[in-house]
Amino acid sequence: MLKVLIPTIMLFPTIWLTSPKWLWTTTTAHSLLIALISLTWLKWTSETGWTSLNTYMATDPLSTPLLVLTCWLLPLMILASQNHINPEPISRQRLYITLLASLQTFLIMAFGATEIIMFYIMFEATLIPTLIIITRWGNQTERLNAGTYFLFYTLAGSLPLLVALLLLQQSTGTLSMLVLQYSQPLQLNSWGHMIWWAGCLIAFLVKMPLYGVHLWLPKAHVEAPVAGSMVLAAVLLKLGGYGMMRMMIMLDPLSKELAYPFIILALWGIIMTGSICLRQTDLKSLIAYSSVSHMGLVAGGILIQTPWGFSGAIILMIAHGLVSSALFCLANTAYERTHSRTMILARGLQVIFPLTAVWWFIANLANLALPPLPNLMGELMIITTLFNWSPWTILLTGLGTLITAGYSLYMFLMSQRGPTPNHITGLQPFHTREHLLMALHLVPVLLLVTKPELMWGWCY
Amino acid sequence: MASRLSRIWPTLSRVRLSSALGSRCVSQTPKSSASGAAVASDLQPVSPAAQDSHGHAEVSPFEKNPDFHGFHHHDSFVDEWNMRLAFFFGISVAIVVGGTFIHYLPDHGMRQWARREAERLIKKREAEGLPLMTENYYDPSTIVLPSSEE
Numbered sequence: 001m002l003k004v005l006i007p008t009i010m011l012f013p014t015i016w017l018t019s020p021k022w023l024w025t026t027t028t029a030h031s032l033l034i035a036l037i038s039l040t041w042l043k044w045t046s047e048t049g050w051t052s053l054n055t056y057m058a059t060d061p062l063s064t065p066l067l068v069l070t071c072w073l074l075p076l077m078i079l080a081s082q083n084h085i086n087p088e089p090i091s092r093q094r095l096y097i098t099l100l101a102s103l104q105t106f107l108i109m110a111f112g113a114t115e116i117i118m119f120y121i122m123f124e125a126t127l128i129p130t131l132i133i134i135t136r137w138g139n140q141t142e143r144l145n146a147g148t149y150f151l152f153y154t155l156a157g158s159l160p161l162l163v164a165l166l167l168l169q170q171s172t173g174t175l176s177m178l179v180l181q182y183s184q185p186l187q188l189n190s191w192g193h194m195i196w197w198a199g200c201l202i203a204f205l206v207k208m209p210l211y212g213v214h215l216w217l218p219k220a221h222v223e224a225p226v227a228g229s230m231v232l233a234a235v236l237l238k239l240g241g242y243g244m245m246r247m248m249i250m251l252d253p254l255s256k257e258l259a260y261p262f263i264i265l266a267l268w269g270i271i272m273t274g275s276i277c278l279r280q281t282d283l284k285s286l287i288a289y290s291s292v293s294h295m296g297l298v299a300g301g302i303l304i305q306t307p308w309g310f311s312g313a314i315i316l317m318i319a320h321g322l323v324s325s326a327l328f329c330l331a332n333t334a335y336e337r338t339h340s341r342t343m344i345l346a347r348g349l350q351v352i353f354p355l356t357a358v359w360w361f362i363a364n365l366a367n368l369a370l371p372p373l374p375n376l377m378g379e380l381m382i383i384t385t386l387f388n389w390s391p392w393t394i395l396l397t398g399l400g401t402l403i404t405a406g407y408s409l410y411m412f413l414m415s416q417r418g419p420t421p422n423h424i425t426g427l428q429p430f431h432t433r434e435h436l437l438m439a440l441h442l443v444p445v446l447l448l449v450t451k452p453e454l455m456w457g458w459c460y
Numbered sequence: 461m462a463s464r465l466s467r468i469w470p471t472l473s474r475v476r477l478s479s480a481l482g483s484r485c486v487s488q489t490p491k492s493s494a495s496g497a498a499v500a501s502d503l504q505p506v507s508p509a510a511q512d513s514h515g516h517a518e519v520s521p522f523e524k525n526p527d528f529h530g531f532h533h534h535d536s537f538v539d540e541w542n543m544r545l546a547f548f549f550g551i552s553v554a555i556v557v558g559g560t561f562i563h564y565l566p567d568h569g570m571r572q573w574a575r576r577e578a579e580r581l582i583k584k585r586e587a588e589g590l591p592l593m594t595e596n597y598y599d600p601s602t603i604v605l606p607s608s609e610e
Contacts, residue, residue: 021535025542032549039558043565061569072554079546082531428520431530432543440550447559453568 001057001112004041004071007034008108011101020090024082027097031075031104038071042454050114050178057112058178061458062310065318066242070107070235072444073325074100077227079437080329084225084336085137096137099129100227107235111242116165116175119246120158123203123239127154130236133228134220146216146223153216157206164199168250180250188254197254200247201262207240208295210262211269221288222341226332229284233291233328234321241295241317244302245310252305259303266303267386267396269296274403278410282341283334286411287327290367293404294320297397301382304389307459312381314457319374319445323366326441327411330360333434334415337427343411348420356430357416359438366445368408369401374448374455 011030018026041064044051050058059067077100085093103126110122127150135147169175172183188197206213217237221229248255273292280286294316301313333356334346350357369376379401386393448455521528531542567573585592 021532021538024531025538025545028542029545029549032546032554036549036554036558039561042562042568044569045566046570075550075554086533429522431528433530433546436543436546436550440555443555447555451562451568453571454562456569458569 001052001054001059004034004038004067005057005105005108005112007037008071008101008105011104012098015094015097015101020093023090023093023097024078024086027101028075028078031071031078031101035068035071035075038068041067048458052112053114056114056118057109058114059112061456062245062314063111063242065314065455066235066238067108067111069238069318069321070104070111072440073231073234073321074104076325076329076437076440077230079433079440080230080332081225081227082433083431084332096133096227099133100231103129103231107239110239114177116168116177116180116246119243120162120165123207123243124155124158126236126239127151130220130224130228130232134224137225137228138223139225140223142219143223146219149216150220153206153209153213154203157203157213160199161203164196167196168200177246183250185252186250188251194254194258197251197258200251201244204240204243204247205262205299207243208237208299209240209292210265210299211272211292211296212265214269214273214292217292218285218288221291221328222282222284226328226335229288229328229332230325233287233324237291237295238317238321241298241302241313244299245313248302248305255303255305259305263300263303263386263389266296266299267393267400269293270300270400271396271403274400274407277407278403281343283331283343283346283411283415284328284341286343286407287324287331290327290404290407291320291324293400294324297379297382297400300386300393300397304382304385306385306388308381308385308388310459311456312378312385314378315374315452315455316378316382318455319366319378319448322441322445323363323375326359326363326438327367329434329437329441330356330363333430338424343414345421346424347414348416348418348424350416351420352425352427353430355435356438359435359442360412360416362442363438364408364412366442367411368405372449373445374452375445377452 007030011027011034014026014030015023041052041059044061044064050060052059078097081096081100085096088096106122106125106129110119110126113119113122131147131151134150135143138146165175171186172180174180186193188194202213206216209217217232221232224232270293273289273296277286277289277293280289298313298316298320301309301316303309331341334349335341338346340346349360366373366375369379371377383394383397383401386397521533525536525539527536527540529539529543531546532539582592
């Protein structure tokens, strides 16, 4: 754990002491080396339990894919932000990268935490850099509203979580996951216990987000600058999924009945947010709602609490993290050239940016869950386990898959095909940086097809 | 609230270590942004020359540097070396070396071992005529249960 955490903390001196000319070069290289070292976590030679273990931090097959995703994302965020942050004064550039690096540190500690309170503190701590990134570097005045929604939705969910965790500590005497995984099932039979159950999960359901408490997401994703959107879509949403999967272990048997309304909300959310996507004019908003849709499927998979549900949830989280981040990067390339997120204004791009059209194509195919990409594998596992729970869910998930394909194709056709308007033809060509960024997003998705057992978690 | 901040900010910004006096606090897209709402006009001074949000004049960087890679607008040396290092560490190191490392990782989660062990046990039990699987993992006669006093 320290072999990644210490280089990540040493990113801060790198950021502040490098000469201005080489700031972005050194931080990109440094964070890519951290990403390389983080791959060592993928070694899982036993068939149970935790590795890289010390008293405070450990990794296990659930947290490892998310940790590697987090470490992989920082260099991508730096690459994506380089162009629009460059004209700012140097100290502000350093501050921006510092915020990204601090997010990375908090996220590593969150996913690697063995004490649930440490996870909680890091969960809350990630809010601050993200809030600063959204409200300070966002591009429209709505960013202030977005920051408020983002902060207070998450806080409103997580303060009950704090109380629930303190109660758990009170009753079991420990909050270490290493110990709680072996504890006896708790006697959960009163209304108070049901409220405690809800308190444990609401924070993560808001973070995922579950349809119904998802309003912060379109605002935050749209108003954030590209690195903010990337980290929000790729990793911060997964904090919710990860938290739920950890807490579920001790919430039985109440979850059998109490999960019902949330599963229904999640499934309904897939349909609703998918339909909203079909009517969007704002490109980033479309991608944001598509994130809600995919996360609804993940939430359903986790709440079902079967091995396939959990595996499917992890696979979908990783695949969606990479693909959603790729889509936000593509949307940002259009935004940096046209200064608008309206889709009609930047259409017919395939004619002038043919290679980029390939990236758009692959990213949209991945988003609509094309086999053999892991997006499909995760979705299929979740749909199967939901069908096993209740055959009626196939109506909702099947329709959801259809609508997902619909809006992904809509996004592709709207941006790439069709007549190229006259004001588009004068746009700047694509930078090598942007092509590299897309390659670094999509090549891991393709490589994961060859070794998916890295993502299957400990259940399968 | 934003206008109040813009009046306090110049004072606050002077406290910083490296001063950047006179620069705008907020990088905003110009008013031509089609999807943005009304830009708060007291935050953005009207710039005399047409500038894009990158603070550059509306000239493509490819004019000055045809080999512009997107990393650094003014210095082509830094731009080129940034590109080389990003590609080297991103693709050659992280993807290729990292991918090779992952490919050669030992049996992930002992799944292949489990399959081999199962086949070995099946072969052994069939050879000895034992059933492939018994209900009791432990011999029931070795388990001592407390009598019904509790």
